[in-house]
């Protein structure tokens with residue numbers, strides 16, 4: 460099998476999504492499964508849809524189009540504000556988009572009229588993390604604009620925390636979201652279908668809060684894919700953290716001195732962690748680098764420690780206290796990935812994907828390849 464490759468266990472992703480759907484359903488919250496870290500993988504999407512998520516979320520129109528081309532007909536929400544220049548593509552491929560800009564809403568409306576379609580709008584509100592979002596005092600005017608623009612349907616409001624400044628979802632900011640939802644509902648005279656509390660960083664609040672208020676949707680990527688809480692990257696109880704494994708091949712294995720020699724300046728990628736003086740060190744190099752993965756996000760198997768990485772080489776030290784022989788040239792080494800490593804590996808043209816196990820067939824009849 461070719462390397463480097465990502466091995467993806469679809470049944471584990473299916474199990475994670477099933478667990479989250481069940482736990483959150485008990486709190487009146489549906490799951491929008493965000494597939495952006497998988498480059499919009501249809502195989503992953505089918506596994507998650509079969510688990511009962513209410514729809515898919517994607518950040519890139521190219522990924523939405525890939526899912527549609529593969530036959531995915533489930534609702535897809537574009538979770539990044541559409542580019543003005545992509546309004547037509549957004550309306551053609553996505554059912555709904557998250558929005559903050561009047562000019563974009565106008566372009567979506569024009570595109571929807573031209574295509575004879577209705578486009579769903581979720582307005583994102585700023586609640587402190589200072590990434591995307593309309594300030595609360597400006598929300599009523601944008602609501603009114605959305606209502607008058609032809610072929611747009613105001614589906615709800617949402618917010619995003621924890622991504623830019625690490626602001627933690629809590630009772631205060633989630634109550635603020637519920638209050639804004641009530642205000643919008645009073646203004647438009649009907650309930651909102653979507654009050655989207657946030658991303659995987661909301662899992663702790665949503666499962667622990669005494670009252671989730673009006674929040675009825677979470678957009679979950681990392682929690683489903685990697686089974687961890689992004690606030691502190693600890694595993695979430697009941698979820699698997701090992702659905703993805705990055706496999707790379709050894710291209711050099713030698714015993715070398717532990718300390719470099721010669722005058723020392725910058726490395727290929729700035730400063731490297733200072734080498735530690737030991738005895739002669741068994742080293743291996745695997746054919747994996749920054750063109751394939753974010754090396755800081757890799758966890759090496761027991762007995763191997765990552766010393767550093769450049770564009771194409773990942774250098775590992777063999778722990779002499781571990782009895783097993785160092786992997787020889789041609790052997791494979793398996794790494795766990797974090798979110799950054801997964802995202803880079805999935806979007807690298809050098810990394811192939813292997814779907815190791817098949818999820819149960821989806822309820823919509825789509826087959827898993």
Ligand SMILES: *Cc1c(COP(=O)(O)O)cnc(C)c1O
Nearest residue numbers: 493538619658659678679680681
């Ligand atoms: C990426 C993203 C998500 C999903 O984030 P996770 O932390 O992977 O759950 C949700 N909403 C928006 C707006 C995003 O950009």
